[in-house]
Amino acid sequence: MQAKRPKQVGQLSYARVAREGIRVTVVCDNYPKSQTSKENFTDIQRAIGLHVDELPEERFTPRLVDSYLAKGMAIMVCHDELTKDWLAARVPTLVAWEGSRLMLVGLDALPTYKRVGVWFPGPAEDAKRYLLRLPRLNNGLDTKHWRIYERREEYNGVRPVISIDAAFVGVLERLRWRPFSGVGQAAFSLLGAKSEGKK
Numbered sequence: 001m002q003a004k005r006p007k008q009v010g011q012l013s014y015a016r017v018a019r020e021g022i023r024v025t026v027v028c029d030n031y032p033k034s035q036t037s038k039e040n041f042t043d044i045q046r047a048i049g050l051h052v053d054e055l056p057e058e059r060f061t062p063r064l065v066d067s068y069l070a071k072g073m074a075i076m077v078c079h080d081e082l083t084k085d086w087l088a089a090r091v092p093t094l095v096a097w098e099g100s101r102l103m104l105v106g107l108d109a110l111p112t113y114k115r116v117g118v119w120f121p122g123p124a125e126d127a128k129r130y131l132l133r134l135p136r137l138n139n140g141l142d143t144k145h146w147r148i149y150e151r152r153e154e155y156n157g158v159r160p161v162i163s164i165d166a167a168f169v170g171v172l173e174r175l176r177w178r179p180f181s182g183v184g185q186a187a188f189s190l191l192g193a194k195s196e197g198k199k
Contacts, residue, residue, distance in 0.1 A: 021065040021077035022084050025110065026091055029101040032111065032145050035072025043096040044074045051090050062086045073110070111145065112166040115191045117159065122183035124153045127160040130181055137180040140171040161191065 026044055028034035036044070045067060052062060063079035064087075078084040091104040120130050131143040142165070150161040164172075169190075178185040 021079055022081065023107050024076050024078060024084055024087065024104050025107055026074040026076060026094075026102050026104055027072075027110070029103050032072060036069060036074050038069060040097060040100070041069040041074050043100070044094065044102070047094045047096040048076075048087070048090070051094075060086065075107075076104075113147075113163045114166050114169060115149070116162050116164055117189045117191055118162055119157055119159055119187040120181050121157040121186070122181075124158050127151050127158060127162075130158070130160075130186070131162075133182050134179055134186075137182070138171070138175060140174075141168055141179060 026036070028036065048064075048067075055061065060082060062083040064083060065077040065079050067074060067076050069075070076087060078087060088104045091102050094100065094102050096102060118130075120127070127148045131146055131148070134143050135141045145165050147163040148160050149163060152159045172179065172188055177188045179188070180186075
């Protein structure tokens with residue numbers, strides 16, 4: 001008998017992701033620097049609910065199929081274009097929490113990210129130092145929105161797993177996935193994908 005696999009926390013169900021509708025996202029105006037927390041997501045839902053409550057009964061009624069939090073964004077699934085347009089007009093005026101400045105964008109307008117395994121040679125340092133150093137040594141790289149997920153120290157370097165903005169994959173390809181990192185060249189490798197030139 002096989003042991004049960006532990007349920008992954010924070011994973012979206014297939015039913016939720018596959019649900020029909022027009023997906024848009026409510027994000028802070030400086031996303032991805034500011035991400036929507038669980039508490040902020042609840043505040044956004046409440047603020048939208050208040051707008052719905054204020055609508056006259058005989059007029060248009062917006063129909064949201066679903067809303068959920070994913071990757072620091074409040075995803076709204078609209079039943080139709082009218083609901084999406086109504087939401088687009090209301091979101092910039094929402095006061096979900098003090099100082100909140102929100103905007104509504106389509107999912108296609110947001111940056112996409114790729115997970116990479118990296119080898120940074122040399123003495124062990126905080127992985128954030130490497131991210132600060134990479135743009136200085138490699139023209140065209142911008143690591144402001146890269147995130148470090150895991151980090152493993154070895155005797156001659158550091159191996160972090162990093163989420164990078166997919167817009168910079170081309171820059172890494174031009175560098176043959178070997179950007180300069182200080183005391184040597186780092187080795188980047190897309191996780192879950194095979195590609196030439198990656199170590």
